[in-house]
Amino acid sequence: MANTEFPVTKKSNKEKVDVAFEKGWRVIVWNDPVNLMSYVVYVFQCILGFSHEKARKHMLEVHHDGKSCVAQETREKAEHYLHQLLAKGLKTTLEKVD
Amino acid sequence: MQVNHLEYGLEIILFHAEASIVQDILKRILHNYQIPPQEHHDSVQAVWYPNAIEESYDYDDGYALKSLHSDLQEYRSQNADLVKKWISCFDRKDEPVLWLVKEEDIDSLLTVINDHRLYLAADNKLTEEELEQHLEEIEDPKLRSNLIEIHFLAWLIELILSNR
Numbered sequence: 001m002a003n004t005e006f007p008v009t010k011k012s013n014k015e016k017v018d019v020a021f022e023k024g025w026r027v028i029v030w031n032d033p034v035n036l037m038s039y040v041v042y043v044f045q046c047i048l049g050f051s052h053e054k055a056r057k058h059m060l061e062v063h064h065d066g067k068s069c070v071a072q073e074t075r076e077k078a079e080h081y082l083h084q085l086l087a088k089g090l091k092t093t094l095e096k097v098d
Numbered sequence: 099m100q101v102n103h104l105e106y107g108l109e110i111i112l113f114h115a116e117a118s119i120v121q122d123i124l125k126r127i128l129h130n131y132q133i134p135p136q137e138h139h140d141s142v143q144a145v146w147y148p149n150a151i152e153e154s155y156d157y158d159d160g161y162a163l164k165s166l167h168s169d170l171q172e173y174r175s176q177n178a179d180l181v182k183k184w185i186s187c188f189d190r191k192d193e194p195v196l197w198l199v200k201e202e203d204i205d206s207l208l209t210v211i212n213d214h215r216l217y218l219a220a221d222n223k224l225t226e227e228e229l230e231q232h233l234e235e236i237e238d239p240k241l242r243s244n245l246i247e248i249h250f251l252a253w254l255i256e257l258i259l260s261n262r
Contacts, residue, residue, distance in 0.1 A: 033219070033224075033225070033226035033229050034215055034216050034219045034224075034229065034248075035212065036212075036252055036255055036256065038255070038256060038259045038260075039208065039212055039255055039259070042208065042259055046205065079162070082166070083166055083169050083170070086148065086166070086170060087170055087173045087209070088212070089145070089209065089212045089213055089216050091148070
């Protein structure tokens with residue numbers, strides 16, 4: 001029996017792999033009136049591994065601009081950050097990069 | 099209240115009424131952690147088990163949202179076990195009360211305290227203005243007492259973070 005190719009499936013799998021490894025998701029942290037500035041800096045350092053300086057820069061961006069993009073990652077990693085930041089009480093969403 | 103960072107973790111020294119205030123707060127945190135997510139008031143669900151991420155994220159099959167809520171519930175349930183343990187530290191009536199928190203539990207302690215601040219603010223639907231208002235200007239005793247608690251816990255968080 002001759003080998004039968006299934007181009008549609010192959011393409012679809014390739015697309016799935018591309019999407020999985022594409023850093024196409026932004027993690028956005030939003031301002032809220034309750035979380036303390038020092039606590040937000042602490043969470044950014046713990047969860048995202050930021051230096052104190054970088055964590056403070058993003059915290060101030062959240063405070064002054066209402067939000068900050070703290071990471072641009074693959075969907076899996078972005079979801080991981082989303083779960084962890086929400087567990088720490090930070091208002092966080094994901095945004096697909098256009 | 100005094101916080102010292104020692105080799106094994108934190109030593110929180112609570113004087114006079116502080117110990118009973120903290121014990122009472124921990125008991126209410128434990129109670130709130132044991133309530134199923136859907137039984138919380140909508141405003142509390144919005145901060146503890148948010149759905150708003152749907153607006154900007156593809157949750158068509160609902161699976162990702164379920165998985166998120168289940169993770170958040172599991173995380174709070176693990177913290178509830180720690181809270182139970184901490185409450186028992188207050189059984190002895192020493193003066194002052196020494197509350198010892200292991201190094202590996204400090205992160206959970208900060209999360210638990212912050213969770214309760216978020217809970218109180220959401221439950222009372224507090225606005226930014228109300229959070230910054232002088233306490234003597236607030237007439238409603240329940241609101242006033244909740245705001246005192248929010249500020250008291252903010253002080254504890256600041257003490258812990260400044261002693262890291």
